[in-house]
Amino acid sequence: MCGILFSAVPALAGDDSVVIERFNQLYERLQAANASRGPDAQDTVVLLEENCRLSFTASELRLRGESFVSQPHRDEQGNILCWNGEIFDGIEVSSTENDGEQLFSLLRNLQTPAEIRDCMGSIEGPYAFVYYQQSTQTLYFGRDPLGRRSLLIHRPTREQPHFVLTSVSVGSHPSYVWEELSTEHLYAIDVTALSLREDARIEHINRLLPDDPLKVQHLDGILPHLVTAVDGLIDQLDRSVMLRVRDIPKRGEASSQARVAVLFSGGIDSTMLAFLASRHADPSEPIDLLNVAFENPRKITVKVEGNIGGLPKRERKQKLREGLDYSAIEISYDVPDRLTGLQEVEELRRLCPGRTWNFVEINVPFEESRSARPIVEAIMYPSRTVMDLSLAMALYFAARGVGEVRSGPAAQPVPYTSTARVLLNGLGSDELMGGYGRFRTAFKHGGWQAIVDELQLELDRIPIRNLGRDDRVISSQGKETRHPFLSLSVVSFLAQLPVHLKVDPRLESGLGEKLLLRLAARKVGLVEASARKKRAMQFGSHSARMAPGEGDKHGELLIR
Structure with a gap:
């Protein structure tokens, strides 16, 4: 970078x-x-x-x-x-x-x-x-x-x-x-x-529409019409990861220092990248899995007092003025991404027993995140919506890489700062393979044609949405983010595939979205990761809507 x-x-x-x-x-x-x-x-x-x-x-x-x-x-x-x-x-x-x-x-x-x-x-x-x-x-x-x-x-x-x-x-x-x-x-x-x-330069989505494709019943077997696409995705993504993790210069002679890290939630995207990275990174070196969790007062308020949003306005304001007595509350960082991350690192350890996986627990107290907010707002500018801030905060602390690691599930944590300067990011898979809930909605109203149109819209929007903002935030820590799913060869491969090979909104949640990636993950042995449902980073890490009273703020609103 x-x-x-x-x-x-x-x-x-x-x-x-x-x-x-x-x-x-x-x-x-x-x-x-x-x-x-x-x-x-x-x-x-x-x-x-x-x-x-x-x-x-x-x-x-x-x-x-x-x-x-x-x-x-x-x-x-x-x-x-x-x-x-x-x-x-x-x-x-x-x-x-x-x-x-x-x-x-x-x-x-x-x-x-x-x-x-x-x-x-x-x-x-x-x-x-x-x-x-x-x-x-x-x-x-x-x-x-x-x-x-x-x-x-x-x-x-x-x-x-x-x-x-x-x-x-x-x-x-x-x-x-x-x-x-x-x-x-x-x-x-x-x-x-x-x-x-x-x-x-422009890339276009394959607009071939299926008649009535066979439904996938489970991930354990790959239907004949999907075999070539699954193998192709594994090959394309594996090569993309290989190009992004090889030949990173060492810093000093210590082989115990990680050169590669993954922005890791335990979801299918980040787990697939971590698994493939292990194929190509030096086997004597650890790979850092950066997992960030925020102390979120609004979430704590809901947990202790219930959702005060349903109270009359005067009573709600009174509750917000009074605040909470934090002296009696034990702060927990067991956010959704922490829990799935802890589960998934164990699957990686089973599949790659010779690799040291540093699961880096990055815990962010509310006061620390509040102090960092003006810094993050300046770095991410001209991006300036509520959602921009939620995502940028998570990336800022994840890229910093300051946290704790444990040698095993029951071990005590020890302080750790990631030495990796290359961070793998799973962004792009949802846009290219129909990972968002709106694809299901589009299919309901317009069938397969609506899915094709939505995929093209997502591809067209990739350059103008988040990448510049993410680059500014992560690079402020002297780190570089690399996006294997957004390799032009991977993008071209997926864009040319017929729509029904990538996503099937007729299937249940946790199966139909990003169907092709789920089949690929199951084929390489990532059984638990292949069945996980989509969860946005800002909600999985609890970086969204940090303060009491922010629960009703729409993500597209401009920050003040």
């Missing part, structure tokens, strides 16, 4: 000292925020062109190659690359090479926008980049088609004539408006004119 910060300051901005001072203060804060994404090194390159001042800042989190490489990458011709990404396929990068260096060596020998577009389009992996081609004074920038890396843009205005690209924000600012850069295009700017040219 690296940080990118670029600015183009036109010559006309040099006449207004107030504007310059305001921008310089913001730039310093953005530099500090981007440095936390890449704690290994930071550097800045400044170019003075005829009509503007270009500033390139990059920070480095070394996760590839044998030797340390600082960026921005540059050459004697004045070409510059700021790279925040991972090349897992498409461009040849050996285990001893730095992928940013390899990409730069290709880009600097290309001439036309079409050549640069095709080069970036060949990459399999998450990325955001800024590349300056000095010979044409053209700035190229963009994110991968699924938006797995954050890149925010401030477009120049009459009052604030600076053009800015940054991996992370520092919260809202009265003079600057941040937007997630669209993934529909790769962009090219003539820095002398700041005009945009665009190129697009």
Whole structure:
């Protein structure tokens, strides 16, 4: 994970000292925020062109190659690359090479926008980049088609004539408006004119509709028409995980330190990733399973006093003013994700007995989460809904990795801080294989065609929903999140499969949603995980609606 910060300051901005001072203060804060994404090194390159001042800042989190490489990458011709990404396929990068260096060596020998577009389009992996081609004074920038890396843009205005690209924000600012850069295009700017040219890429869902497909009765046997799809998913996902866990540089010589962690709820997505990661990670090293649980006063209030939401308004307000006497209450972190996580780590230990699994219990007291809230709000900006905050809080503390581990179910916990800098995330499986309850609702009203339409909508929304926010939050801890389900090869494989091979809303909950993944999990031996029902992270960890009285807040409302 690296940080990118670029600015183009036109010559006309040099006449207004107030504007310059305001921008310089913001730039310093953005530099500090981007440095936390890449704690290994930071550097800045400044170019003075005829009509503007270009500033390139990059920070480095070394996760590839044998030797340390600082960026921005540059050459004697004045070409510059700021790279925040991972090349897992498409461009040849050996285990001893730095992928940013390899990409730069290709880009600097290309001439036309079409050549640069095709080069970036060949990459399999998450990325955001800024590349300056000095010979044409053209700035190229963009994110991968699924938006797995954050890149925010401030477009120049009459009052604030600076053009800015940054991996992370520092919260809202009265003079600057941040937007997630669209993934529909790769962009090219003539820095002398700041005009945009665009190129697009789109993936489409298979729209073949089934007549009356056979129903799966249970997960123990795979019907003939599903065999090829199940085997294909296992192969595709296994390769995706392999590319994301191999060749991570060691930190020091201690083999007892984990290099890979999984954001782990005990659900089918995270368990499947953990199991496959164990196939490819060094067998002598542990894998950390990061499981976060929050002290949630609203949940405690409901448990002790019942749901006060049904009381008359005056009586409800009185109850909230009085609060609870916490001295008589034992705080428990046995949230739903903790309980399923503890069950599932035992299944992993049975299937992979030679692997050390560090089940990291990350317990977050209410006061600690309340103190962290303004920090998290600033990092996740411009995302700013109630749901954004609930999810961002869970990811922030999970990525920090500070908790406890036990050597066995009955053992006493000991303090532990995860050393892993690569975190596997199961995001994408619900969108690609019909894991949400709304797929069942769509089928009820519109049949298989409605499911196809809903799958296409989910795929189209992936780049603009959560990935940029998640990237900003997790990377603030000097960690990198990787999404095996969102490998372009996995996405393409699943998109091309007929709908009835992925999901069957005619079946009961815990079977029909993500049917293909459930069959795959059962085939590799994950019996308990294969039958678990979907549960959203913010509810499983109790990070949602933390305070009494927040129970009726809709997730799409803006935070105050």
